[in-house]
Amino acid sequence: MISLHTAHFLNNTPSISGRSFGSTHLQRRCPVGMVRVAVGPSFGRSTDAVLTEEAREGVVGAVDLDDKSTVTDAGVEDMYGEDTATEDQLVTPWSLSVASGYSLLRDPHYNKGLAFTERERDAHYLRGLLPPTVISQDIQAKKMIHNIRQYQVPLQKYMAMMDLQEMNEKLFYRLLIDNVEELLPVVYTPTVGEACQKYGSIFRRPQGLFISLKEKGKVLEVLKNWPERHIQVIVVTDGERILGLGDLGCQGMGIPVGKLSLYTALGGIRPSACLPITIDVGTNNEALLNDEFYIGLRQRRATGQEYAELMHEFMTAVKQFYGERVLIQFEDFANHNAFDLLAKYGSTHLVFNDDIQGTASVVLAGLLTAQKLAGKTLADQTFLFLGAGEAGTGIAELIALEISKQTNMPLEEARKKIWLVDSKGLIVKSRMESLQHFKKPWAHEHEPIKGLLNAINSLKPTVLIGSSGVGRTFTKEVVEAMATYSERPVILALSNPTSQSECTAEEAYTWSQGRAIFASGSPFPPVEFEGKTFTPGQANNAYIFPGFGLGLIMSGAIRVHDDMLLAASEALASQVTEEHFAKGLLYPPFKTIRKISAHIAANVATKAYELGLATRLPQPANLVKYAESCMYSPAYRSYR
Ligand SMILES: NC(=O)C1=CN([C@@H]2O[C@H](COP(=O)(O)OP(=O)(O)OC[C@H]3O[C@@H](n4cnc5c(N)ncnc54)[C@H](OP(=O)(O)O)[C@@H]3O)[C@@H](O)[C@H]2O)C=CC1
Numbered sequence: 001m002i003s004l005h006t007a008h009f010l011n012n013t014p015s016i017s018g019r020s021f022g023s024t025h026l027q028r029r030c031p032v033g034m035v036r037v038a039v040g041p042s043f044g045r046s047t048d049a050v051l052t053e054e055a056r057e058g059v060v061g062a063v064d065l066d067d068k069s070t071v072t073d074a075g076v077e078d079m080y081g082e083d084t085a086t087e088d089q090l091v092t093p094w095s096l097s098v099a100s101g102y103s104l105l106r107d108p109h110y111n112k113g114l115a116f117t118e119r120e121r122d123a124h125y126l127r128g129l130l131p132p133t134v135i136s137q138d139i140q141a142k143k144m145i146h147n148i149r150q151y152q153v154p155l156q157k158y159m160a161m162m163d164l165q166e167m168n169e170k171l172f173y174r175l176l177i178d179n180v181e182e183l184l185p186v187v188y189t190p191t192v193g194e195a196c197q198k199y200g201s202i203f204r205r206p207q208g209l210f211i212s213l214k215e216k217g218k219v220l221e222v223l224k225n226w227p228e229r230h231i232q233v234i235v236v237t238d239g240e241r242i243l244g245l246g247d248l249g250c251q252g253m254g255i256p257v258g259k260l261s262l263y264t265a266l267g268g269i270r271p272s273a274c275l276p277i278t279i280d281v282g283t284n285n286e287a288l289l290n291d292e293f294y295i296g297l298r299q300r301r302a303t304g305q306e307y308a309e310l311m312h313e314f315m316t317a318v319k320q321f322y323g324e325r326v327l328i329q330f331e332d333f334a335n336h337n338a339f340d341l342l343a344k345y346g347s348t349h350l351v352f353n354d355d356i357q358g359t360a361s362v363v364l365a366g367l368l369t370a371q372k373l374a375g376k377t378l379a380d381q382t383f384l385f386l387g388a389g390e391a392g393t394g395i396a397e398l399i400a401l402e403i404s405k406q407t408n409m410p411l412e413e414a415r416k417k418i419w420l421v422d423s424k425g426l427i428v429k430s431r432m433e434s435l436q437h438f439k440k441p442w443a444h445e446h447e448p449i450k451g452l453l454n455a456i457n458s459l460k461p462t463v464l465i466g467s468s469g470v471g472r473t474f475t476k477e478v479v480e481a482m483a484t485y486s487e488r489p490v491i492l493a494l495s496n497p498t499s500q501s502e503c504t505a506e507e508a509y510t511w512s513q514g515r516a517i518f519a520s521g522s523p524f525p526p527v528e529f530e531g532k533t534f535t536p537g538q539a540n541n542a543y544i545f546p547g548f549g550l551g552l553i554m555s556g557a558i559r560v561h562d563d564m565l566l567a568a569s570e571a572l573a574s575q576v577t578e579e580h581f582a583k584g585l586l587y588p589p590f591k592t593i594r595k596i597s598a599h600i601a602a603n604v605a606t607k608a609y610e611l612g613l614a615t616r617l618p619q620p621a622n623l624v625k626y627a628e629s630c631m632y633s634p635a636y637r638s639y640r
């Protein structure tokens with residue numbers, strides 16, 4: 001029923017390079033068994049297919065590989081033997097190596113839907129598979145955004161966007177790039193948080209790679225299952241601290257997927273170079289363990305050596321398979337692993353912890369702007385954090401580094417301007433023995449204090465930063481106290497998603513009588529107060545990581561250095577114009593994010609060259625232009 005051909009189909013195939021998932025997979029895993037086969041009309045007559053070793057050996061009962069007489073122009077029904085095989089018989093999962101016809105329409109990377117031209121419809125066996133009309137990507141984008149706006153429920157918008165990503169990748173990115181301010185809250189915080197919570201229920205098709213304890217000893221094999229070889233950025237989570245929502249186990253996958261879609265839309269990294277990964281070592285979330293729709297391992301989290309061994313195997317396999325220059329972004333790990341992973345792999349791999357380093361860089365950028373708005377230098381301010389974990393201590397350290405650079409003050413001295421409160425109260429010297437290592441630099445001489453308000457009244461901070469993951473902790477009393485000690489208090493409610501935000505924009509402005517300089521991790525709409533409109537900024541690492549990653553990739557950097565974070569902050573702050581200042585904005589609007597990312601990338605790359613960490617030589621003359629020229633475009637390509 002299937003006849004084997006070789007040379008004929010080599011000459012006759014459409015020349016789009018093969019990218020369909022299963023086929024590249026089979027080609028890589030079964031190079032010996034790869035032969036070309038002619039397949040029936042429903043899959044396009046000139047497509048290449050890949051035949052596995054098993055198929056050649058005749059494991060598909062209904063397929064006679066040696067019978068050359070049965071392929072006809074009329075086609076052969078049940079050619080894969082799926083209908084006739086009984087449930088316990090083996091069936092070969094056929095796949096095509098060159099997308100054409102029906103499979104082309106189902107390949108999100110190449111699909112253009114109704115935008116396929118008449119010529120392409122002829123050349124690629126699409127006749128009849130599409131209705132007659134041909135429309136432009138502009139019209140497609142207009143229709144899609146109109147449809148998405150019809151949904152009232154954010155999660156429905158999220159699902160519509162995910163469906164689009166799986167159907168037509170270029171249209172997805174076109175929509176996201178053109179409507180970034182509207183769609184960022186859909187594909188990213190806050191909606192991505194709800195999507196992760198409900199991931200099991202809304203799960204349709206797997207995205208990214210899942211590496212669980214079951215794959216221990218086989219991680220390299222798992223990486224080989226991914227259809228792309230030229231990976232430049234991996235975002236990896238183990239799902240233990242998803243935004244401020246806690247342990248969501250395997251369902252944390254929504255975060256790497258979302259972050260990587262921003263890498264492409266905001267930073268211009270090609271989608272095929274991005275790989276989302278979730279490491280599943282179990283979950284301690286009882287509700288998920290008892291949820292019949294839960295998609296992850298049903299066991300409590302592995303810790304200690306078992307955890308470290310899987311992570312080490314993963315890190316080793318990634319470097320072995322993708323090389324020294326693949327960027328591994330750690331995302332939403334719990335702090336008891338995050339700091340150790342960064343320290344352990346920082347000197348051997350190109351690693352970046354977004355929650356520690358990306359957040360630090362974005363907040364520092366906002367503070368550099370705020371120092372102009374408030375008319376004070378960083379060294380003039382007193383900083384108080386609610387939350388002393390990854391975000392809190394990461395930001396604190398970068399502020400101290402910047403103060404030290406600005407004033408030549410020793411780092412130790414600069415740190416004394418910064419205070420942190422954790423779940424047990426103010427971090428002070430007398431708690432030193434019991435403190436986790438990342439809190440120790442912040443244990444200053446002071447009497448113990450319980451409660452944020454007491455800490456504010458004692459320390460009289462001018463900058464208050466929320467990074468505890470606990471919502472509604474900046475109460476009216478807290479904001480009013482901040483406004484008592486400073487004419488222009490800086491209040492940053494960083495915790496995500498919106499439900500965990502320390503306060504709303506409206507609360508910050510009204511309780512401070514319009515004097516607060518405010519930004520939040522998740523977006524809030526503008527606020528009217530006493531006839532004036534206040535536009536809150538979004539202090540979110542999404543401003544930094546896409547451009548930061550682009551800078552590393554385009555310079556071929558092999559390690560991340562703190563000075564690169566400072567360089568990224570300066571680049572972001574430099575994009576805030578007088579017009580933005582006038583509106584009290586700490587950050588430039590997201591709608592110019594690609595330009596912002598190009599500047600961040602250029603500054604980061606410059607630093608990589610200065611530090612001797614860049615391997616792409618010679619250094620391009622104009623790094624901003626070079627960054628722009630590297631960026632992915634969602635415009636459709638013409639297929640020959
Ligand atoms: N806007 C942005 O770009 C980013 C925002 N975030 C957000 O920041 C939040 C925290 O993230 P991260 O730092 O990684 O989390 P961590 O778990 O590392 O840190 C949380 C910290 O908050 C403290 N904490 C918890 N509850 C309270 C409480 N009731 N009162 C005082 N302190 C408390 C914890 O105290 P203890 O140490 O005693 O347990 C810990 O120090 C999350 O909501 C996350 O979404 C994170 C990264 C980027």
Ligand SMILES: CC(=O)C(=O)O
Nearest residue numbers: 243332355496540541
């Ligand atoms: C923004 C982000 O990285 C977080 O909330 O974890």
Ligand SMILES: [Mg+2]
Nearest residue numbers: 331332354355
């Ligand atoms: Mg994060």
